[in-house]
Amino acid sequence: MRKHIYLIGLFLVTSLLFSCGSPQDSEIATVSSTDRNNTMESTENLESVELNGDSRTLKILYWQAPSILNPYLSSGTKDIESSSLIVEPLARYDSVDGEMVPWLASTIPTMANGGLASDYRSITWNLRTDVIWSDGTSFTAADVVFTWMYCSNEEFGCVSSNAFKDVAQVVAVDTHTVRVEFTKPMYFPYGPFVGSLTPIIQKEQFKDCLGAAAQACTEQNFNPVGTGPFMVEDFKANDVITFIANPNYREEGKPYFQKVIFKGGGEASSAARAVLETGEFDYAWNLQVEPEVLEGMQDTGKGELLTGFGSNVERIMVNQTNNDSSLGREKRSLYLDGTNPHPFLSDLNVRRALSLAIDRSILVEVGYGDTGRPMCNVIPAPSKFVSDNNEECKTQNIEEANRLLDEAGWVRGRDGVRAKDGIRLSMLYQTSTNSVRQDTQALVKEWWSQIGVETELRHIDGAVFFGSDQGSPDTLGKFYADVQMYTNNFEGIDPSEYVESWVCEEVPGPHNDWNASNIPRGCSADFDALVEQLEVTEESQDRIETIKQINDFVVQNYWEIPLIWRARVSAKSVSLKGVKMNGWDSELWNVADWYRE
Amino acid sequence: MALKGQQAQYQQALLNAQEHPSPWMIVWIALRNHKGALVGAGVFGFITFAVLVGPLFYPYDPAAIDLTVRNQGMSWVHWFGTDNLGRDTLARILSGGRVALSVGFTAMVLSLVLGTAIGLLAGYYKRLDGPLMRFTDFFLALPLLPLLLVIIVFFRDTLSSTFGQNMGIFLLVVVIIGITSWMQIARIVRSETLALKEREFVKAAVSVGTSGRHIVINHILPNILSPIMVSATLGIANAIITESTLSFLGLGFPSDFPTWGRLLFDGSNYIQINVERVIWPGLAISLTVLSINYMGDALRDAIDPRVRNK
Numbered sequence: 001m002r003k004h005i006y007l008i009g010l011f012l013v014t015s016l017l018f019s020c021g022s023p024q025d026s027e028i029a030t031v032s033s034t035d036r037n038n039t040m041e042s043t044e045n046l047e048s049v050e051l052n053g054d055s056r057t058l059k060i061l062y063w064q065a066p067s068i069l070n071p072y073l074s075s076g077t078k079d080i081e082s083s084s085l086i087v088e089p090l091a092r093y094d095s096v097d098g099e100m101v102p103w104l105a106s107t108i109p110t111m112a113n114g115g116l117a118s119d120y121r122s123i124t125w126n127l128r129t130d131v132i133w134s135d136g137t138s139f140t141a142a143d144v145v146f147t148w149m150y151c152s153n154e155e156f157g158c159v160s161s162n163a164f165k166d167v168a169q170v171v172a173v174d175t176h177t178v179r180v181e182f183t184k185p186m187y188f189p190y191g192p193f194v195g196s197l198t199p200i201i202q203k204e205q206f207k208d209c210l211g212a213a214a215q216a217c218t219e220q221n222f223n224p225v226g227t228g229p230f231m232v233e234d235f236k237a238n239d240v241i242t243f244i245a246n247p248n249y250r251e252e253g254k255p256y257f258q259k260v261i262f263k264g265g266g267e268a269s270s271a272a273r274a275v276l277e278t279g280e281f282d283y284a285w286n287l288q289v290e291p292e293v294l295e296g297m298q299d300t301g302k303g304e305l306l307t308g309f310g311s312n313v314e315r316i317m318v319n320q321t322n323n324d325s326s327l328g329r330e331k332r333s334l335y336l337d338g339t340n341p342h343p344f345l346s347d348l349n350v351r352r353a354l355s356l357a358i359d360r361s362i363l364v365e366v367g368y369g370d371t372g373r374p375m376c377n378v379i380p381a382p383s384k385f386v387s388d389n390n391e392e393c394k395t396q397n398i399e400e401a402n403r404l405l406d407e408a409g410w411v412r413g414r415d416g417v418r419a420k421d422g423i424r425l426s427m428l429y430q431t432s433t434n435s436v437r438q439d440t441q442a443l444v445k446e447w448w449s450q451i452g453v454e455t456e457l458r459h460i461d462g463a464v465f466f467g468s469d470q471g472s473p474d475t476l477g478k479f480y481a482d483v484q485m486y487t488n489n490f491e492g493i494d495p496s497e498y499v500e501s502w503v504c505e506e507v508p509g510p511h512n513d514w515n516a517s518n519i520p521r522g523c524s525a526d527f528d529a530l531v532e533q534l535e536v537t538e539e540s541q542d543r544i545e546t547i548k549q550i551n552d553f554v555v556q557n558y559w560e561i562p563l564i565w566r567a568r569v570s571a572k573s574v575s576l577k578g579v580k581m582n583g584w585d586s587e588l589w590n591v592a593d594w595y596r597e
Numbered sequence: 598m599a600l601k602g603q604q605a606q607y608q609q610a611l612l613n614a615q616e617h618p619s620p621w622m623i624v625w626i627a628l629r630n631h632k633g634a635l636v637g638a639g640v641f642g643f644i645t646f647a648v649l650v651g652p653l654f655y656p657y658d659p660a661a662i663d664l665t666v667r668n669q670g671m672s673w674v675h676w677f678g679t680d681n682l683g684r685d686t687l688a689r690i691l692s693g694g695r696v697a698l699s700v701g702f703t704a705m706v707l708s709l710v711l712g713t714a715i716g717l718l719a720g721y722y723k724r725l726d727g728p729l730m731r732f733t734d735f736f737l738a739l740p741l742l743p744l745l746l747v748i749i750v751f752f753r754d755t756l757s758s759t760f761g762q763n764m765g766i767f768l769l770v771v772v773i774i775g776i777t778s779w780m781q782i783a784r785i786v787r788s789e790t791l792a793l794k795e796r797e798f799v800k801a802a803v804s805v806g807t808s809g810r811h812i813v814i815n816h817i818l819p820n821i822l823s824p825i826m827v828s829a830t831l832g833i834a835n836a837i838i839t840e841s842t843l844s845f846l847g848l849g850f851p852s853d854f855p856t857w858g859r860l861l862f863d864g865s866n867y868i869q870i871n872v873e874r875v876i877w878p879g880l881a882i883s884l885t886v887l888s889i890n891y892m893g894d895a896l897r898d899a900i901d902p903r904v905r906n907k
Binding site: 325446 | 755863
């Protein structure tokens with residue numbers, strides 16, 4: 001209390017100073033009054049949203065506003081998740097460990113039920129017969145075939161084309177049976193039509209939108225006909241979508257909500273506040289906010305946090321190539337067949353020491369709270385793929401790190417920084433601008449200084465760092481730094497494609513516009529051999545073992561230093577029930593089951 | 598006895614000064630009577646003193662992380678509280694103040710030199726007037742923030758490798774603020790020079806064959822010192838604010854290098870948990886800028902005889 005009186009006093013002093021009359025004064029006054037206008041405007045908006053409200057209206061807040069409702073043209077998660085209220089795939093991933101559940105299909109095809117061919121070259125889906133599009137027509141195999149044609153059209157530039165790249169053709173066997181044929185044996189054939197990225201669109205509505213015409217189909221892209229629980233009533237791009245319940249939805253009595261107001265815009269902390277503290281909204285998405293801030297908001301008891309752990313791992317990438325700024329564009333951070341190794345990060349002992357010095361549980365405590373867990377693998381889930389050979393990283397061990405460096409001949413100089421043959425252990429550590437990441441940087445820098453490694457920090461605006469501008473030196477693909485930190489994950493529940501990220505061929509450089517997946521630029525014949533072995537392994541238990549070996553290879557060579565397994569974080573109001581947070585599929589995957597109490 | 602003698606001497610000097618005061622004495626007396634200036638000077642002097650001397654006595658390092666004392670309020674141990682990594686807020690504000698003040702002064706000097714030189718040349722030499730003023734207009738039209746983004750991308754690596762990261766960014770920020778804020782000064786100086794050029798004493802100097810350089814330096818420059826000095830004080834304030842804006846936007850200095858803008862930015866998420874983190878840096882910025890502005894106002898009033906005699 002005393003503290004507060006002190007503060008009020010300070011405010012009085014400042015306001016006195018402000019009121020002493022000078023030209024500066026009026027400037028400040030205008031600024032604050034425009035500020036006030038802005039806030040008034042935004043509260044008015046919220047109020048008008050609220051006036052429509054009753055207990056059967058669901059209010060969802062995504063702080064990035066959806067700009068389109070066609071997931072094949074999406075520009076991010078916001079578009080995919082908002083359209084997941086309307087269009088649905090054949091199967092979804094469950095909220096628990098990403099198990100597949102049939103959605104528009106009646107069963108998941110497997111070898112046992114005859115759905116999967118013995119040569120792994122085709123898979124046959126049986127569709128539900130009771131599904132009706134929101135315009136009253138029935139859902140058939142023709143729609144599934146059309147969806148494949150739509151996305152695989154080469155003139156289109158489909159966002160999810162990757163899912164169809166090994167598909168030779170999709171055949172309608174009868175009105176409710178579809179066979180997907182592949183160009184090669186697919187040991188995980190559940191890519192196409194599973195999960196939120198490849199839902200089924202209606203042939204009747206989209207038939208004139210094939211290829212180059214896709215972008216121009218405004219009505220289709222903004223108001224698709226779907227099989228899901230909701231349909232669009234009104235869509236204001238980059239602002240608000242109003243959905244109403246789909247009268248033709250297949251399940252009797254669902255959805256509970258008659259109306260969904262899907263508001264976009266703002267930023268993470270104000271979105272969290274709108275659900276947890278003021279209760280203006282029922283659901284808010286992606287709340288990457290410091291744990292103590294979220295905790296404070298939860299105290300009001302109006303809402304609660306939801307976490308869903310998928311495959312997101314925050315990790316430090318360790319550059320295996322020399323990135324000295326004096327090298328110039330022809331050499332800097334380029335692999336050049338191994339002729340350009342990093343001066344000291346090519347030493348395994350140094351990389352190992354860097355990892356040992358980090359206390360991951362403190363990083364979690366400071367930056368993530370319940371929304372993160374210490375992680376020592378680049379594949380954190382599903383549980384069958386998780387290796388248990390790397391648990392030593394969970395305990396910080398500064399002495400061991402120092403001993404390793406001593407043994408490797410890195411001697412502390414007068415300034416406390418280790419050096420060998422004139423090479424100092426001095427690094428540039430870059431990441432995107434985000435307060436949690438900057439706190440992590442500060443902590444890691446402190447620990448690394450304890451093992452005699454000097455660190456310079458740099459943070460780059462996310463739009464640039466994650467962007468694909470080839471002219472910019474600051475993208476993560478260029479990697480003009482010694483170490484860099486960000487979160488990476490893989491699509492779906494099968495990491496087979498993801499584990500190929502680190503093959504030599506994927507090292508970024510001008511030949512692939514720096515748009516390749518082997519960011520740390522590690523390259524090893526042993527690793528490539530493991531990946532080749534995976535490509536010909538058929539038996540699923542053997543595949544799992546190989547994937548674990550690949551994970552261990554990356555982690556034990558410290559090409560990447562995993563730090564934290566990150567959850568998706570969202571919030572819901574206390575009265576909203578039936579929400580099952582999903583780290584693998586759209587968070588709104590089971591919105592038909594949501595209700596209010 | 599000696600004390601009394603000194604006092605008498607001082608009073609005599611003051612009397613003499615009142616009878617035949619030197620021009621600077623008049624300015625000083627006018628300044629002394631301006632309450633805003635006195636308070637401003639006091640506050641500014643205190644902040645400067647604290648920032649320069651404080652870190653020598655205050656026992657905390659601004660970068661020292663102590664996870665046992667996270668998010669603490671004000672206390673006798675940590676005067677202004679701590680942040681979410683347990684770093685001491687006062688230590689960070691003091692160290693941030695050094696950056697703010699040195700950026701402010703250096704950028705001000707740079708823009709002052711540029712602005713005065715260009716204004717004098719444009720005002721005195723007629724054939725330079727057109728090109729230099731168009732050049733000024735060109736700079737006035739440049740948007741600062743996008744320019745800064747581009748410059749940071751282009752020059753950061755070169756400067757960092759030559760001067761070290763922090764010094765490199767410091768130079769970059771100072772130079773950018775300097776070269777984007779000299780235009781007002783140039784315009785004021787030019788108009789004053791144009792007016793002075795037609796006055797009799799300058800014409801007399803020209804008629805006895807004094808060189809242009811000599812006239813500009815010895816006759817014109819001393820007579821336009823007052824607007825230059827006022828611009829200088831306002832320039833410091835402006836530079837401090839620009840640096841804060843840059844840090845607030847996450848540009849400029851690295852995240853472990855505390856500046857006032859950066860502290861404010863980092864604290865804004867914690868405003869409900871730990872309001873000190875926002876109040877103190879905010880207060881430091883506003884008080885410094887306000888006090889400098891008051892001193893500038895008072896200086897203008899004191900130097901300009903037309904205002905002073907009212």
